[in-house]
Amino acid sequence: MATAGKVIKCKAAVAWEAGKPLSIEEVEVAPPQAMEVRVKILFTALCHTDVYFWEAKTPVFPRIFGHEAGGIVESVGEGVTELAPGDHVLPVFTGECKECPHCKSAESNMCDLLRINTDRGVMLSDGKSRFSIDGKPIYHFVGTSTFSEYTVLHVGCVAKINPEAPLDKVCVLSCGISTGLGASINVAKPPKGSTVAIFGLGAVGLAAAEGARIAGASRIIGIDLNANRFEEARKFGCTEFVNPKDHNKPVQEVLIEMTNGGVDRSVECTGNINAMIQAFECVHDGWGVAVLVGVPHKDAEFKTHPMNFLNERTLKGTFFGNFKPRTDLPNVVEMYMKKELEVEKFITHSVPFSEINKAFDLMAKGEGIRCIIRMEN
Ligand code: NAD
Ligand code: ZN
Numbered sequence: 001m002a003t004a005g006k007v008i009k010c011k012a013a014v015a016w017e018a019g020k021p022l023s024i025e026e027v028e029v030a031p032p033q034a035m036e037v038r039v040k041i042l043f044t045a046l047c048h049t050d051v052y053f054w055e056a057k058t059p060v061f062p063r064i065f066g067h068e069a070g071g072i073v074e075s076v077g078e079g080v081t082e083l084a085p086g087d088h089v090l091p092v093f094t095g096e097c098k099e100c101p102h103c104k105s106a107e108s109n110m111c112d113l114l115r116i117n118t119d120r121g122v123m124l125s126d127g128k129s130r131f132s133i134d135g136k137p138i139y140h141f142v143g144t145s146t147f148s149e150y151t152v153l154h155v156g157c158v159a160k161i162n163p164e165a166p167l168d169k170v171c172v173l174s175c176g177i178s179t180g181l182g183a184s185i186n187v188a189k190p191p192k193g194s195t196v197a198i199f200g201l202g203a204v205g206l207a208a209a210e211g212a213r214i215a216g217a218s219r220i221i222g223i224d225l226n227a228n229r230f231e232e233a234r235k236f237g238c239t240e241f242v243n244p245k246d247h248n249k250p251v252q253e254v255l256i257e258m259t260n261g262g263v264d265r266s267v268e269c270t271g272n273i274n275a276m277i278q279a280f281e282c283v284h285d286g287w288g289v290a291v292l293v294g295v296p297h298k299d300a301e302f303k304t305h306p307m308n309f310l311n312e313r314t315l316k317g318t319f320f321g322n323f324k325p326r327t328d329l330p331n332v333v334e335m336y337m338k339k340e341l342e343v344e345k346f347i348t349h350s351v352p353f354s355e356i357n358k359a360f361d362l363m364a365k366g367e368g369i370r371c372i373i374r375m376e377n
Contacts, residue, residue: 004075004085005031008038012131012148013356014138016062019055021357022147027064027138029150030130032077036123036152038130039089043171044069044146044373045347046359048202048271049093049295053118053141054360056298060121063139064131066146067093068370070171073158080155082326088163090174090333092325093142095156109324114156116142116319124154147356149375159329162337169343170333172203172370175320177346178332179293180207180269182321185215188265188291192216197255197263198238199279200270201229203346203369204293206236208267210341211321213237221263223251223275226366235345244278255282266290273300280304285311292317346370352377 008029013022032038045068054065073087083089095114102108102115113124121139122129129137130152131145145151161170180203188208190196196212198205201224212220213236222230222238230241240258244251256262262284268276271294280290281304290313309315323329335341348368351358359371 007031008150010149011353012064012138013066013353014062014133015054015065018057018061021360022065024354024356025133027148028132029148029152030132032075032130032152033123033125034078035080035125035155036077037080037083037155037158038074038150038152039071039091039158040074040150041069041071041146041148041375043168043375045172045370046363046373047176048363049175050141051360051363052271052295058119060119060139063121063141064145064148064151065141066148067091067142067144068172068175069144069146070167070174074150076155083155083158083160087160088165088167090159090161090171090329091144091146091151091153092157092159092174092320092329093144094320094325095143095154096324096326097156098326103324109320109322111156114143114154118142123152147373157325159325161330161333165333165337168372168374169347170336171372172343172346173329173332173336176203176370177207177343178323178329179321180204180267181211181332181341182323183267183269183291183293183318184208184211186322187316187318188212188267188289190215190217190265193218194264195219195221195259197221197223197266197279197282199223199266199268199275200294201233201238202269205267205269206233206346206369208269208293209233209236209238212265212267214340217265219259221255221258228366232369250278252278252282259284261285262288264288268292268294270294271296273297273302276302277304280313280315281308283313285313287312289314289316347372350374
């Protein structure tokens with residue numbers, strides 16, 4: 001590539017301060033350093049985690065958000081042997097170094113080196129940002145910063161996928177859909193014929209419902225405060241719905257009554273602390289398992305009576321559905337290629353990069369599931 005080793009000037013959507021609309025700016029993107037790759041982003045999508053950190057008053061601004069995306073490797077830094085220019089890739093907000101105890105464990109995906117860090121706005125190797133405007137740094141977000149035509153990532157946060165896979169579709173597998181799917185099939189593991197409650201029917205929750213269906217659950221109860229979600233959720237395997245607003249008793253009690261003692265599994269995909277507690281307290285004693293997926297408010301505290309644990313309920317949590325980004329994500333893409341997993345139904349909107357703020361408006365209004373942002377047209 002003619003651009004390898006050089007600074008690239010390109011467009012990026014910069015968040016100058018918390019909660020203010022992003023502004024498209026020309027940024028300079030430095031070449032990748034050792035164990036880094038520079039990727040040309042073709043499609044990106046907005047996930048709730050971006051919105052949360054964009055709204056939150058963290059000290060890390062100006063910043064380039066975005067972590068759900070698909071692109072093509074433009075150039076690689078020193079020591080990168082597994083990726084080459086032209087490879088089709090999905091960036092991931094958590095990583096897999098392949099060397100640490102977590103990466104070597106069959107159970108964990110919490111890589112010591114590259115696990116999600118929402119406070120870090122710089123690259124690991126030298127503590128610097130690869131983005132700048134007039135020499136002033138613009139910070140990274142979760143090691144991905146995909147709201148830019150070019151971005152630099154650690155090689156461990158990049159999954160190489162089948163080049164035949166359409167990037168405008170499989171880009172949504174780089175975060176939300178894989179997270180929900182994995183939370184069900186890898187972590188909750190509902191037995192065949194079981195009953196599963198899904199709290200929050202956004203992209204992550206709908207993917208969790210889809211995962212529960214793939215695993216063979218027969219009753220899938222969707223819980224959301226937004227009743228507009230219910231009709232759509234039928235396409236993702238939900239068989240029943242509960243809107244906590246329709247009841248004057250706690251939703252866990254409603255669910256326990258509906259299921260004669262509690263659900264077998266629950267997956268929380270809201271980020272709301274009350275929903276997390278409800279998701280735990282609605283599982284059946286003796287065997288029930290609740291899985292937390294939503295990213296809570298930083299001051300949130302989980303409170304429940306310890307007796308709920310003694311009564312043999314299990315509480316778990318997961319990032320990225322327990323998938324190892326480099327090892328497992330290419331196989332999730334293959335599930336799509338083999339038509340075992342549909343992703344089209346998650347993609348309800350699409351806007352050109354110049355209209356990226358519309359994706360934020362749609363999420364604020366709770367409209368649609370995923371909005372794809374097209375970088376090129
Ligand atoms: P979304 O906003 O599209 O969906 C969230 C849904 O939850 C909405 O429909 C909303 O109405 C509903 N909701 C909110 N509070 C509720 C409550 N108290 N009870 C019932 N329903 C409620 O968001 P998303 O993109 O699907 O993401 C869902 C959550 O997952 C977010 O917190 C996000 O940050 C998190 N997330 C976690 C991971 C991970 O690896 N753990 C990865 C991606 C996203
Ligand atoms: Zn690791």
